[in-house]
Amino acid sequence: MKALVLKEPGVTAVESIADLLPGKDDVVLKVRMVGLCGSDLNSFRGKNPMVSFPRVLGHEVAGTVVTAPAKLPPGTDVTLSPYTSCGQCASCLRGRPNACQYNQTLGVQRDGAMTEYLSVPAERIFTGNLSIKELCLVEPLTVGFHAVARGRVTPQDTVAIIGCGGVGLGAVAGSAIRGARTIGIDVDGDKLRIARAAGATDTINTATEPLHERLMDLTAGRGPDVIIEAIGLPQTFRAAVEEVAFTGRVVYIGYAKEPVAYETRLFVQKELDILGSRNALPEDFEAVIRMLETKRFPVNEAVSSIIPLEQVPDALNEWSREPARVKKILVDLDQKPNV
Ligand SMILES: [Zn+2]
Numbered sequence: 001m002k003a004l005v006l007k008e009p010g011v012t013a014v015e016s017i018a019d020l021l022p023g024k025d026d027v028v029l030k031v032r033m034v035g036l037c038g039s040d041l042n043s044f045r046g047k048n049p050m051v052s053f054p055r056v057l058g059h060e061v062a063g064t065v066v067t068a069p070a071k072l073p074p075g076t077d078v079t080l081s082p083y084t085s086c087g088q089c090a091s092c093l094r095g096r097p098n099a100c101q102y103n104q105t106l107g108v109q110r111d112g113a114m115t116e117y118l119s120v121p122a123e124r125i126f127t128g129n130l131s132i133k134e135l136c137l138v139e140p141l142t143v144g145f146h147a148v149a150r151g152r153v154t155p156q157d158t159v160a161i162i163g164c165g166g167v168g169l170g171a172v173a174g175s176a177i178r179g180a181r182t183i184g185i186d187v188d189g190d191k192l193r194i195a196r197a198a199g200a201t202d203t204i205n206t207a208t209e210p211l212h213e214r215l216m217d218l219t220a221g222r223g224p225d226v227i228i229e230a231i232g233l234p235q236t237f238r239a240a241v242e243e244v245a246f247t248g249r250v251v252y253i254g255y256a257k258e259p260v261a262y263e264t265r266l267f268v269q270k271e272l273d274i275l276g277s278r279n280a281l282p283e284d285f286e287a288v289i290r291m292l293e294t295k296r297f298p299v300n301e302a303v304s305s306i307i308p309l310e311q312v313p314d315a316l317n318e319w320s321r322e323p324a325r326v327k328k329i330l331v332d333l334d335q336k337p338n339v
């Protein structure tokens with residue numbers, strides 16, 4: 001079967017790979033749509049130390065059941081959790097398999113979904129009353145939903161999300177669906193417009209507005225109760241600690257690519273909860289599916305293009321040249337290449 005293979009950093013090709021050998025308890029899916037993610041771009045650029053080559057990319061998946069051991073009729077449209085967990089490490093023993101020490105993400109440490117068929121253990125399959133396109137957006141949104149769960153967001157909270165790209169947008173939607181007052185922060189007016197459509201009550205464009213003054217105005221001088229950092233830059237890592245309210249919660253989802261220097265006095269003085277957030281739990285998948293079923297998420301605005309598999313090498317090159325311009329590319333495995 002054909003697949004999109006990352007042969008080495010910067011080099012991709014659509015080529016033929018070995019057919020599936022599904023385990024007897026696995027669900028076999030016809031892959032229908034796969035989202036391209038920032039981590040795929042990182043792998044493509046050779047900036048993901050966890051990836052080895054050659055590698056089939058893709059971990060944001062919508063598919064249709066071909067065969068399944070039980071309960072799942074063939075023809076059902078589904079999505080899946082792309083993570084694995086060992087069951088024995090400290091995270092797994094604490095019931096937090098999303099942070100398994102030995103996790104292997106589809107398309108990163110093992111071959112991914114940009115191919116025709118996929119076999120997946122049944123417990124990692126999720127269904128909902130959703131279109132293929134909506135199912136394909138579930139996994140990237142779960143990462144933001146998990147951060148909101150880590151921040152223990154309630155309707156009494158004001159939550160600020162720094163960065164309204166794919167992951168941050170999920171946090172905006174997750175915070176809004178919990179009834180919190182939600183402030184989206186970004187330098188891109190277009191992303192802020194989508195954040196408002198996803199439930200942000202207020203937005204701050206830090207390219208033109210002063211972050212501190214605007215946050216003070218919006219929170220009666222106290223600062224947000226929860227700040228979720230979804231960019232990964234030293235200055236936004238610091239801003240989260242500086243701007244959050246006393247006794248507030250800071251949640252980090254962004255991976256900082258360099259060391260960050262802090263005024264650690266603020267950790268103590270404000271008595272902060274500083275939390276990391278990684279991947280997502282099954283309950284985050286369920287929560288995103290329920291949210292998408294309400295049709296309150298701006299699915300069409302959140303997707304910038306839908307392309308056939310054959311176009312992925314060009315799309316990755318283009319995205320790599322202009323990373324800021326692309327929102328979300330979905331790869332439609334049913335779409336025939338334009339010739
Ligand atoms: Zn992703």
Ligand SMILES: [Zn+2]
Nearest residue numbers: 086089092100
């Ligand atoms: Zn584990």
